[in-house]
Amino acid sequence: MYEVVYPIGTSKRAIKALAPHISDLNGKTICGSGHSYEADEAFNAVTNLLKKQYPDTTFIPNSEFPDEVSTDNEIAAFQKVLQKKGCDALLSGIGA
DSSP, X not given: OOOOOOTTOOOOSOOOOOOOOOSOOTTOEEEEEOOSTTHHHHHHXXXXXXXXXXXXXXXXXXXXXXXXXXXXXXXXXXXXXXXXXXXXXXXXXXXX
């Protein structure tokens, strides 16, 4: 048996409970996050599919959010932008 160590080390942050599941996306605001290769195309493809099932949903593209979120200050700033935009859900890590 081998012990596996994550290459960047262990997290110093406490694990928090996830937000409750959103049962219906109609009337919700979904924000995009991620600036990887072809993220814009992936976000558009996903949102076009979701719009068919949830026509009253608002989508805010990843271009309206910071592209670097890693330090505590960047995370806090990102959270403020999400709150300001009224995001109910986040599409993250899309693209190639």
